[in-house]
Amino acid sequence: xxxxxxxxxxxxxxxxxxxxxxxxxxxxxxxxxxxxxxxxxxxxxxxxxxxxxxxxxxxxxxxxxxxxxxxxxxxxxxxxxxxxxxxxxxxxxxxxxxxxxxxxxxxxxxxxxxxxxxxxxxxxxxxxxxxxxxxxxxxxxxxxxxxxxxxxxxxxxxxxxxxxxxxxxxxxxxxxxxxxxxxxxxxxxxxxxxxxxxxxxxxxxxxxxxxxxxxxxxxxxxxxxxxxxxxxxxxxxxxxxxxxxxxxxxxxxxxxxxxxxxxxxxxxxxxxxxxxxxxxxxxxxxxxxxxxxxxxxxxxxxxxxxxxxxxxxxxxxxxxxxxxxxxxxxxxxx
Amino acid sequence: xxxxxxxxxxxxxxxxxxxxxxxxxxxxxxxxxxxxxxxxxxxxxxxxxxxxxxxxxxxxxxxxxxxxxxxxxxxxxxxxxxxxxxxxxxxxxxxxxxxxxxxxxxxxxxxxxxxxxxxxxxxxxxxxxxxxxxxxxxxxxxxxxxxxxxxxxxxxxxxxxxxxxxxxxxxxxxxxxxxxxxxxxxxxxxxxxxxxxxxxxxxxxxxxxxxxxxxxxxxxxxxxxxxxxxxxxxxxxxxxxxxxxxxxxxxxxxxxxxxxxxxxxxxxxxxxxxxxxxxxxxxxxxxxxxxxxxxxxxxxxxxxxxxxxxxxxxxx
Numbered sequence: 001x002x003x004x005x006x007x008x009x010x011x012x013x014x015x016x017x018x019x020x021x022x023x024x025x026x027x028x029x030x031x032x033x034x035x036x037x038x039x040x041x042x043x044x045x046x047x048x049x050x051x052x053x054x055x056x057x058x059x060x061x062x063x064x065x066x067x068x069x070x071x072x073x074x075x076x077x078x079x080x081x082x083x084x085x086x087x088x089x090x091x092x093x094x095x096x097x098x099x100x101x102x103x104x105x106x107x108x109x110x111x112x113x114x115x116x117x118x119x120x121x122x123x124x125x126x127x128x129x130x131x132x133x134x135x136x137x138x139x140x141x142x143x144x145x146x147x148x149x150x151x152x153x154x155x156x157x158x159x160x161x162x163x164x165x166x167x168x169x170x171x172x173x174x175x176x177x178x179x180x181x182x183x184x185x186x187x188x189x190x191x192x193x194x195x196x197x198x199x200x201x202x203x204x205x206x207x208x209x210x211x212x213x214x215x216x217x218x219x220x221x222x223x224x225x226x227x228x229x230x231x232x233x234x235x236x237x238x239x240x241x242x243x244x245x246x247x248x249x250x251x252x253x254x255x256x257x258x259x260x261x262x263x264x265x266x267x268x269x270x271x272x273x274x275x276x277x278x279x280x281x282x283x284x285x286x287x288x289x290x291x292x293x294x295x296x297x298x299x300x301x302x303x304x305x306x307x308x309x310x311x312x313x314x315x316x317x318x319x320x321x322x323x324x325x326x327x328x329x330x331x332x333x334x
Numbered sequence: 335x336x337x338x339x340x341x342x343x344x345x346x347x348x349x350x351x352x353x354x355x356x357x358x359x360x361x362x363x364x365x366x367x368x369x370x371x372x373x374x375x376x377x378x379x380x381x382x383x384x385x386x387x388x389x390x391x392x393x394x395x396x397x398x399x400x401x402x403x404x405x406x407x408x409x410x411x412x413x414x415x416x417x418x419x420x421x422x423x424x425x426x427x428x429x430x431x432x433x434x435x436x437x438x439x440x441x442x443x444x445x446x447x448x449x450x451x452x453x454x455x456x457x458x459x460x461x462x463x464x465x466x467x468x469x470x471x472x473x474x475x476x477x478x479x480x481x482x483x484x485x486x487x488x489x490x491x492x493x494x495x496x497x498x499x500x501x502x503x504x505x506x507x508x509x510x511x512x513x514x515x516x517x518x519x520x521x522x523x524x525x526x527x528x529x530x531x532x533x534x535x536x537x538x539x540x541x542x543x544x545x546x547x548x549x550x551x552x553x554x555x556x557x558x559x560x561x562x563x564x565x566x567x568x569x570x571x572x573x574x575x576x577x578x579x580x581x582x583x584x585x586x587x588x589x590x591x592x593x594x595x596x597x598x599x600x601x602x603x604x605x606x607x608x609x610x611x612x613x614x615x616x617x618x619x620x621x622x623x624x625x626x627x628x629x630x631x632x633x634x635x636x637x638x639x640x641x642x643x644x645x646x647x648x649x650x
Contacts, residue, residue: 248512
């Protein structure tokens with residue numbers, strides 16, 4: 001039986017090594033510019049670091065996927081195309097793309113470089129996935145976080161490409177690549193600049209015993225003194241609707257599928273993705289190690305798998321709000 | 335520039351939808367009417383056959399009819415529905431609007447519109463879409479004037495360009511129904527609560543500022559986008575068509591203002607004043623067009639004092 005892949009994030013070279021050393025089957029990273037959707041300062045790779053990271057991973061039998069999941073801009077499109085060239089040149093095992101123009105370029109110029117369709121392409125159904133496969137021979141699709149496990153299982157029967165799903169980390173609840181909440185508030189767009197809720201637009205204020213988080217002046221949430229404040233993204237904000245104040249879209253917290261690991265693996269997915277390229281090396285090490293233990297435990301005895309309390313406790317400690325959700329994978333979430 | 339009435343984004347029921355389009359056909363000078371459910375497949379009140387019947391009924395008005403399709407496609411039934419809409423559009427010889435790549439996939443080879451939810455950010459994407467049958471694109475709402483102008487300059491396939499010019503900005507889709515959630519109901523038993531909110535449900539910040547608008551699985555801006563003061567720029571850039579997104583009230587009057595404005599019979603200041611009145615002096619937004627945060631409003635210059643409508647939350 002081919003084991004499901006554990007795919008870990010690498011915001012920098014030390015994180016890449018931590019992922020490799022703690023049992024990742026594959027890692028993913030992007031370059032330090034607007035070509036990927038985690039364009040944060042001090043994050044991501046230079047060409048030299050990328051080559052070094054790939055050498056480190058390959059020497060240990062670990063694959064490397066390069067992320068290029070924003071949309072080329074009219075003023076300076078070359079950087080996107082040059083980054084595709086770079087990924088091919090340095091020996092990436094796959095390239096993660098969202099934009100039709102880049103998909104076409106990559107398929108035409110590098111027919112042997114496997115393409116993984118980014119979650120930013122928001123391909124959540126058979127027709128869309130088959131379209132991308134027909135035109136660009138994609139090898140894998142990274143599913144947006146909008147499907148239940150039952151829907152993923154059905155989809156698996158209908159498409160010929162591998163499915164990659166999010167297993168742990170931050171939970172985007174919107175169809176990615178088509179979410180304008182960040183740019184509506186801050187003017188900075190995940191699709192264009194590769195940034196959601198940029199740090200420079202964030203403000204934390206203490207006011208009348210309450211901690212307020214703001215994004216470009218808009219009040220995203222306020223917290224009582226004993227509450228832990230989350231980073232102010234619009235979709236995790238606390239607002240007033242229908243005469244109630246609550247997390248209208250989604251509570252802050254991490255996605256963690258461990259409790260449903262058997263169902264998720266049985267649905268036929270090829271890869272379990274850990275989110276968090278902006279997180280620390282120790283986060284990457286911890287999460288990767290526990291996912292490795294959990295997946296190995298599952299394959300050792302699939303019928304009796306149970307998520308250990310110690311795993312959940314350790315993972316919760318890394319999570320935003322120190323809590324977790326099964327997100328859209330559970331039937332009643334929607 | 336032509337005027338297009340976008341698809342109705344809200345839950346108005348079968349009769350509400352039909353009445354609305356008959357009124358748009360009979361009482362306005364709009365050139366194009368987009369008909370069809372974009373948000374939620376549970377609200378597909380018109381079957382593809384009924385959409386075709388409505389199109390036939392509206393045909394004597396001389397307006398172009400386009401069938402719109404879902405923005406976030408997940409199930410097999412949803413794909414089947416789109417397939418049937420495409421077939422009806424083909425039979426009638428009209429365009430249909432794809433709002434998910436499922437729509438593009440199913441319409442491949444048929445003349446279609448890439449709706450605002452298809453990520454058309456660069457001319458190479460435009461080229462590709464034209465190759466698979468796209469004849470018109472509705473520009474994603476977050477693109478600035480500079481980006482739209484660049485797209486039009488390099489529009490090699492001469493695809494028609496439509497710009498979202500009036501109405502609540504469609505900002506996101508999720509699998510989760512936020513209207514149902516506001517009533518502590520699961521999506522599977524939503525009781526069509528969205529039917530109680532003909533213009534969506536306002537969502538305010540905790541300090542009372544109207545911020546976003548909940549419309550089922552969609553989130554919109556609470557402010558109406560309004561490019562009525564930018565009409566000359568849109569025309570100069572070569573925009574073919576502007577989209578007015580349906581509101582439950584005063585839509586005929588809104589179209590009338592735009593028609594006067596496009597015909598050059600109403601200047602920017604007067605048109606804005608008129609729309610401010612119709613919109614009960616609620617703030618508009620146009621920040622995206624000016625390369626700023628979408629929620630901002632950049633007032634036209636020279637500014638007459640009584641026309642200023644500055645976003646109070648502007649961060650710049």
